[in-house]
Amino acid sequence: MTLFLIAGEPSGDRLGAALMAGLKALSPEVTFQGIGGPLMQAEGLESLFPMEELSVMGLVEVLPKYFALKRRIAEAAEAMLASGAQALITIDSPDFCLRVAGIVKAARPDVPVIHYVAPSVWAWRPGRAAKMARVVDHVLALLPFEPPYMTAAGMSCDFVGHPVVAEPLASKAETELMAGNGPLVLALPGSRKGEVTRLAPVLGQVVARIKAVHPSARVALPTVRGVAGLVQDLTADWAIPPRIIQDAPTKRAAFAAADVAIAASGTVSLELAANDCPMVIAYDMNPLTLWLMRRAALIDTVTLVNLVSDTRVVPEFIGPDCRADLIAPAVLRLLEQGAGAQRDAMRLTMERLGRGGPAPGLRAAQSVLGFLARRARA
Numbered sequence: 001m002t003l004f005l006i007a008g009e010p011s012g013d014r015l016g017a018a019l020m021a022g023l024k025a026l027s028p029e030v031t032f033q034g035i036g037g038p039l040m041q042a043e044g045l046e047s048l049f050p051m052e053e054l055s056v057m058g059l060v061e062v063l064p065k066y067f068a069l070k071r072r073i074a075e076a077a078e079a080m081l082a083s084g085a086q087a088l089i090t091i092d093s094p095d096f097c098l099r100v101a102g103i104v105k106a107a108r109p110d111v112p113v114i115h116y117v118a119p120s121v122w123a124w125r126p127g128r129a130a131k132m133a134r135v136v137d138h139v140l141a142l143l144p145f146e147p148p149y150m151t152a153a154g155m156s157c158d159f160v161g162h163p164v165v166a167e168p169l170a171s172k173a174e175t176e177l178m179a180g181n182g183p184l185v186l187a188l189p190g191s192r193k194g195e196v197t198r199l200a201p202v203l204g205q206v207v208a209r210i211k212a213v214h215p216s217a218r219v220a221l222p223t224v225r226g227v228a229g230l231v232q233d234l235t236a237d238w239a240i241p242p243r244i245i246q247d248a249p250t251k252r253a254a255f256a257a258a259d260v261a262i263a264a265s266g267t268v269s270l271e272l273a274a275n276d277c278p279m280v281i282a283y284d285m286n287p288l289t290l291w292l293m294r295r296a297a298l299i300d301t302v303t304l305v306n307l308v309s310d311t312r313v314v315p316e317f318i319g320p321d322c323r324a325d326l327i328a329p330a331v332l333r334l335l336e337q338g339a340g341a342q343r344d345a346m347r348l349t350m351e352r353l354g355r356g357g358p359a360p361g362l363r364a365a366q367s368v369l370g371f372l373a374r375r376a377r378a
Contacts, residue, residue: 003030006091016040086112087111089113094115101135115136164274169256181216186219187219187220209328210240290319314345
């Protein structure tokens, strides 16, 4: 069996790698083609082109790369159709992936299409589920409340758990490598160039305010391959020079040892919750993109810990509020007073996402194989 996988973000690369590992465990003869990052490549995928070309977010931000992305969409669809794969599995990045799926379905309606990560129709643009159902047959959901939204639109869907609950945590020896005299602050400005460009200067100002209160404070900045050079440039003048981290063991140690984190919105809030690290969320984007998203929003928080735990204990500073004079006091309060209610919300979030159960990558693989078996019998 050959499967064609597409991931366009570091988070999708992690999902894809865990899924591939699960599929190989359950069906050792499986082979893979498609697009992915270093983790999927380590599982045996030779990427059609660098995954980082697809890491663009925002309605306005994508415009300069529109024609390049359109060419990559056509290239990916052509490669899928030529591969002889038994199914197309698209992983997050819906703006890219679903366009590829549309071309594939138009040419080969019989090809099963599986999408990993249900669109957040509970947050905004609920019509996306019905639109997705035109080209997607089966969905793997990360959040326990998502399957009814997908089945109502006409797709089958399984909750497979969130991979963050199965990711390894730092050992005591690894954590001790991050030991120091002052508090350790995690700065997490995102994994996309646009995010880093907007957030790094603000985080640098927050760091300066933290140093004024805690002169011995230290800063760690885990990042990814595609933006490491940009991060280095944008943090060169920070009041506390950050320790820039790319390798997984040191990143695990930093998450485990940190006293507080300032993080971009997204999956990283779940990684912090898994490590019991209190957090403040900060995010900015093009004003037009922000205005359009807020007009369409159905929820009052962007933080997954808040959503999954049904609380609002993680403070957020979004758009015009993404300012150092607002963010720094929230960070300093966490350093002085501790996590408080955040700790309970983080623990509940991990339970609801599947901690203690089968690994999500294995559950996702079981869902894929089960769906394909049902499809073959139909």
